[in-house]
Amino acid sequence: MLKQKLDQKQVQKLILAPALQQAIRLLPLTNLELIEVIDAELAENPLLEEMSQGEVQEEGETPEEETLSESNPDEPTSLEETELMTSGNQLGEASWDEILVHYFDDSPDQLNQEPKEPIALENILARGPSLWDHLNWQASLTFFSEDERAIASYIIGNINEDGYLTTSVEEIAASLGVELAQVETVRQKIKGFDPVGSGSLNLQEMMLAQMEHLGINNEITRRIVENYLPILEKADYEQLTRELKISLAELKNHLEILKHLDPAPGRKYSQEKVAYVVPDIIVTKEGDDYKIFLNNEGLPKLRISSFYRQILAKGSQLNPEAYNYLKDRMKRAIWFLKSLNQREQTVFRVAKAIIERQKDFLEKGIDFLKPLTLSEIAEEVEVHESTVGRVVANKYIQTPRGVFSLKYFFHKSLASENGEEVSSLRIKERIKKLIEGEDPANPLSDTDLCDILRRENIKIARRTVAKYRKQLRLPPSHVRKRKFLAEGKK
Numbered sequence: 001m002l003k004q005k006l007d008q009k010q011v012q013k014l015i016l017a018p019a020l021q022q023a024i025r026l027l028p029l030t031n032l033e034l035i036e037v038i039d040a041e042l043a044e045n046p047l048l049e050e051m052s053q054g055e056v057q058e059e060g061e062t063p064e065e066e067t068l069s070e071s072n073p074d075e076p077t078s079l080e081e082t083e084l085m086t087s088g089n090q091l092g093e094a095s096w097d098e099i100l101v102h103y104f105d106d107s108p109d110q111l112n113q114e115p116k117e118p119i120a121l122e123n124i125l126a127r128g129p130s131l132w133d134h135l136n137w138q139a140s141l142t143f144f145s146e147d148e149r150a151i152a153s154y155i156i157g158n159i160n161e162d163g164y165l166t167t168s169v170e171e172i173a174a175s176l177g178v179e180l181a182q183v184e185t186v187r188q189k190i191k192g193f194d195p196v197g198s199g200s201l202n203l204q205e206m207m208l209a210q211m212e213h214l215g216i217n218n219e220i221t222r223r224i225v226e227n228y229l230p231i232l233e234k235a236d237y238e239q240l241t242r243e244l245k246i247s248l249a250e251l252k253n254h255l256e257i258l259k260h261l262d263p264a265p266g267r268k269y270s271q272e273k274v275a276y277v278v279p280d281i282i283v284t285k286e287g288d289d290y291k292i293f294l295n296n297e298g299l300p301k302l303r304i305s306s307f308y309r310q311i312l313a314k315g316s317q318l319n320p321e322a323y324n325y326l327k328d329r330m331k332r333a334i335w336f337l338k339s340l341n342q343r344e345q346t347v348f349r350v351a352k353a354i355i356e357r358q359k360d361f362l363e364k365g366i367d368f369l370k371p372l373t374l375s376e377i378a379e380e381v382e383v384h385e386s387t388v389g390r391v392v393a394n395k396y397i398q399t400p401r402g403v404f405s406l407k408y409f410f411h412k413s414l415a416s417e418n419g420e421e422v423s424s425l426r427i428k429e430r431i432k433k434l435i436e437g438e439d440p441a442n443p444l445s446d447t448d449l450c451d452i453l454r455r456e457n458i459k460i461a462r463r464t465v466a467k468y469r470k471q472l473r474l475p476p477s478h479v480r481k482r483k484f485l486a487e488g489k490k
Helices: 018-026 031-044 053-058 080-086 096-103 131-140 146-157 169-178 180-191 205-215 219-227 229-235 237-244 248-259 265-269 304-313 320-357 359-364 374-381 385-391 425-438 445-453 462-471 477-486
Strands: 048-050 282-285 289-294 302-304 396-399 402-405 414-415 422-423
Touching: 018 053, 018 320, 031 304, 048 374, 053 229, 053 402, 080 265, 096 289, 131 146, 131 180, 131 265, 146 169, 146 219, 169 180, 205 219, 219 229, 219 237, 237 320, 237 385, 289 359, 302 304, 320 359, 320 374, 359 385, 374 385, 385 445, 425 445, 445 462
Parallel strands: 282 396
Antiparallel strands: 048 302, 282 289, 396 402, 414 422
């Protein structure tokens, strides 16, 4: 028999205070993303203001050369301590003035002395036409009936960036309620647009359209495209010569013709997204030591407005509602400043731990890159593993050996015969060099590569070698040999 009753029990729950949530949210941000967050906070919180460059330099803090000490007793050293300092009612009336003194100065107001912003780069640069813009422009000059224009617009809208139609002709006809033959007629005309082959359903159709446009009427070349593309993809040239009953030298001539066809003609109209990497951390070598700097260039230097400090100092004369609002904004501003400082401390400590572990790599190169895991750095820095994961996400470090993603330094390890751990990235690089230096007429198989690595005291299975080779996008030995023979290098 079921009964309803009230029961009371005490349990422990992990509740993230607002300051801790904010600190966690800031950790994975890059410098560019952090600037956006700071700008948004400046717009929402009137108690925060940005210091001018002159004021920053007067304080002796140039963002380009700012370094962080390993520990600061006045600042929290972990997210947990940040939570304790900012949770609950830590900002009571008794400690209010002490907190303000830490962040305020008597510098004059610089709000009316902001320099004019330069003209935005996006207002100067011109954007080229996309593939779809280019095809629609040609369609407007080709199709004049309303039905044909509607069909052409539908077809072009379903062409991907490579130039292939991603929807079947039957689906287009059913969606528009028109005849299948009418859709096919429009599609064939679009295939003759620039780039030639746009709207093709597969690679075979794309290549045939380009061959027709270029006037390539060779029967054997056409047969290769129509009937033997799967064999060509496997680079099985011996089977091709048997099927076509031609010599390897003659096959090479036909393959040279096919090499000039473009399997993805739409790519030349794609809007390339150039990713500009701005390093978040800079490492320089001075003597035998490496020094670590946080790249704070472009990051606004914040302070709490002295104007609102004076208003809050006259709290008894303020409207209670206004005083409570400003007090709440003050608490939020202090949380934000503490979170920014905590982010810098954590990023610096993680970067320092990584550099100390990978000093041999910076000195001697990739052969000395050590295997490393998030948990190892987390244990050394005394934070949670997820915190390290947030720090290394989307961040780059500039070193004397180049610019790398922080994730680059974290790799699994394989054991060597003498018990030494070897980075998987180092093994991949070794496999790449072995294949580059092989005899093309007798390329190294995965088993051969495995044997060589084992002779170099690296314990590795053949399937692991095959996996790493595929990740390097290197074809197997039999395909490499066929390509060599097809090129006629003996």
